[in-house]
Amino acid sequence: MKIDPKKPADLSAQIAQAIRDAIVSGRLIVDERLPSEAELADQFHVSRPTVREALKRLAAQSLIRTQRGASGGAFVNRLSFEDAYSQQITTSTLLLSMNAVSFDTACEARYALERACAPLAAVRRTPDHLATMRAEIFRQAQPGLTDEAFCASDVAFHRALVDGAGNPVLSYQLAGAVEAMQPLMNMITFSARSREEIIALHSQIADALEENDAPAVDTALVALEAYTRQLACNVAERHRKPA
Amino acid sequence: MKIDPKKPADLSAQIAQAIRDAIVSGRLIVDERLPSEAELADQFHVSRPTVREALKRLAAQSLIRTQRGASGGAFVNRLSFEDAYSQQITTSTLLLSMNAVSFDTACEARYALERACAPLAAVRRTPDHLATMRAEIFRQAQPGLTDEAFCASDVAFHRALVDGAGNPVLSYQLAGAVEAMQPLMNMITFSARSREEIIALHSQIADALEENDAPAVDTALVALEAYTRQLACNVAERHRKPA
DNA sequence: ATTTTTTATTTGTCTGACATTTAAAAGTCT
DNA sequence: AGACTTTTAAATGTCAGACAAATAAAAAAT
Incomplete structure (x- = not known):
């Protein structure tokens, strides 16, 4: 899962798209846990707020759900x-x-x-x-x-x-x-x-x-x-x- | 436009819903400019990152678009x-x-x-x-x-x-x-x-x-x-x- | 063995800062 | 005066670091 570092703005949109593609294509399956926000930030070389904005975009489309606490995180949501x-x-x-x-x-x-x-x-x-x-x-x-x-x-x-x-x-x-x-x-x-x-x-x-x-x-x-x-x-x- | 301060978590979701309601009900009309992120943060008594998460949710649904620079901001999007x-x-x-x-x-x-x-x-x-x-x-x-x-x-x-x-x-x-x-x-x-x-x-x-x-x-x-x-x-x- | 307490992890939120973009204002030259 | 250039201010985009709150697992106590 990569993002294009040339395109300057809207990193969160690119990250959201990358994750969305992974879900739609089946590389991420239902109920699978995404890496934590900190890990995603590392992977994409961006800050946590940027990752969070990307995750909120996906949450708005009911593609993921989030849980707080230990063993919490963002999970691929089964679209009802x-x-x-x-x-x-x-x-x-x-x-x-x-x-x-x-x-x-x-x-x-x-x-x-x-x-x-x-x-x-x-x-x-x-x-x-x-x-x-x-x-x-x-x-x-x-x-x-x-x-x-x-x-x-x-x-x-x-x-x-x-x-x-x-x-x-x-x-x-x-x-x-x-x-x-x-x-x-x-x-x-x-x-x-x-x-x-x-x-x-x-x-x-x-x-x-x-x-x-x-x-x-x-x-x-x-x-x-x-x-x-x-x-x-x-x-x-x-x-x-x-x- | 108010949000419920009792509900503890997911302020950004509440704010997104408040703005979404305003758009759907017609209180915000197409191409109207929303207040700046800083102003929204003041109005809702939250921080700017929280407001931004809310705006990204709306952007994911194509309800708003954003422009950078002076006289930029978030605008109600005409859904094509x-x-x-x-x-x-x-x-x-x-x-x-x-x-x-x-x-x-x-x-x-x-x-x-x-x-x-x-x-x-x-x-x-x-x-x-x-x-x-x-x-x-x-x-x-x-x-x-x-x-x-x-x-x-x-x-x-x-x-x-x-x-x-x-x-x-x-x-x-x-x-x-x-x-x-x-x-x-x-x-x-x-x-x-x-x-x-x-x-x-x-x-x-x-x-x-x-x-x-x-x-x-x-x-x-x-x-x-x-x-x-x-x-x-x-x-x-x-x-x-x-x- | 059961209950309670602690602890570590993770999301949610805040503060403050800087970078970048963009339009308008100010300034400069012809 | 008019056209061009420069500066400035406002806004979003991004980052870093911190703390709060929730939650499950591990540790401790009963």
Whole structure:
């Protein structure tokens, strides 16, 4: 593991990259202990603060974890799906907000991905998934629910749908898309009428999944996408002439 | 922006989280300059190295960038799609390798996502996308191509397909799935016969896209998924009885 | 044998210093 | 005055050394 002494600045970035490469390439395996900070400082011919900055970079990506005390140190971290979820949600959220992706583009992507899960979910969904979806539908029908709470329940419903596909990779990929859209969804004001409509479509989806009817799930998802985009369009309309 | 002085350890993590929250919530906007390290150290009542560790964490997530010199400092970074791509590829790759996701699971996820792009790509693909795909197909047919080069070309082909959907959010989501699978794909030895088969299916896909024939794209993708899984299955077979 | 104490190791944090980069201010010359 | 050069100040990058706190293993005491 070497770093280029010619490149002047950002030694900590180079060291982080060297260690990252070692992890990605498998030269450092899960739960293996890295040398202590002092040893790393010697190896790379830098000071301990510089090594520490490099390690913090890796910790921010959940590539390593650290423990204090004797026989402590930095260990290669087994990246959990949870860690990956939360990282992706942060990244996706920022990407959507900072790059000013249009609601339509985000919505299209989200429902395209969800429709990809539908056929699998129709086959593999467990009673547990169905129960979660029914519970969220029930919650969405509660009067006096705030728009934020309604959106949160919507997210939970769709996560259950995605998880129903029984493919953790899909769940991981979709977590970002679904959750990152929540801030955009929160801008929509859900009238009692529109909530009814959404709940009806959610029920259609749950029913179709219960009966393992993939085409029906797809139909309902298409309708839900169209309705969501229409709601968003109305919001934009209202913003244009706010009188 | 406050940090909890009760929590004993990992001040840098707390500070990083505080700044991260400020960025995600929009209190710090793109290209805004953060206070200097010395000022941040004062504000949070910590030393400069601690602040620096926090900033390096954020830099590792591409949330900030730093500039040296007068009027330099740390600036909120506009997260580019490129940054997000590469981060997700790293995360996805590690997730697949560390969690020992089966080839089938990864393959299923990847093709489910690609099929989600197909209908959009059939409508929106540009001559440019088609040209890229044709070029990759041509490259794949070259004799003497290594398995790694064949895989790389395969990835490029599928990226063109995904990009053809004209939805940057989908491209971003799928970059991880497609690229992260490359190490797994590299384990497959592609015989001349199997390459022919794959190239034929790639051509089918390109033809169908050219004719805006979404169902045909779907059919070819289904066939390609089945064939890929069969190849992987043969590899597993050979590994079981290596004589 | 069990419990307690000590000790060594390692990360977490602080202080202070110097090097390097960079833009702006000051100075100089035409 | 205007263009060029030099100086200066501010900021990050790096280093050295120190102490605090946590923790597990070794040593000691019961």
